[in-house]
Amino acid sequence: MPFAVVLLFDPRADAAVRRIGKTMKDKDIPFALNRVGADPHISLAGFKERKGRQLRALLKKIAGEESALPFRFRKAGAFPKAGVLFLDPGRADGLLKIHANLHRRLRGLVRGTNPHYSPKNWVPHCTLGMGLSPNQLRKALKIVGTRRRPIRGVCRKIALVKYYPVKKLFSFNLQVSPEGNGRARRNLKA
16 A cells, blocks of 8 residues: 555644654664654555546645644554554544545545545554564553653644655645634643
């Protein structure tokens, strides 16, 4: 799966996720975002091929329609069989809305979609580690579990990323309306 549509975070949330990664690395647990060009994110879709420039136009249009999305990572989760550790933003209405909107409009623009990101299967998450052994996964869950406060942030951009190696092909700021901006601040304080 060489492409993903992702939501990128505000600088403070990005830095908080990277601090967890540094702690993981210090404990000899691979951090998934140590690759050059990789940013903390929530993936909305994954696919093998894209058709022409239509995807760029679609993401620009979606960015203009959607407000920045507040989130809160209260806990960590895992996909144990794959050795994946992640931060869990829950199934917030805004995330579900932008995800469903994107998938409705992607038809015909991409090929080889990853079924894990389909609306019926999707688990919103920010990956911290991949291919971890059961022992590494236990250690990493303990590291993340010792956090006293949730990570609060805002998804500010939608982007198309190609990997591996990781390369952000383009990104667009999510439209921030006065109502959305105020709502984001209130939700971050809650």
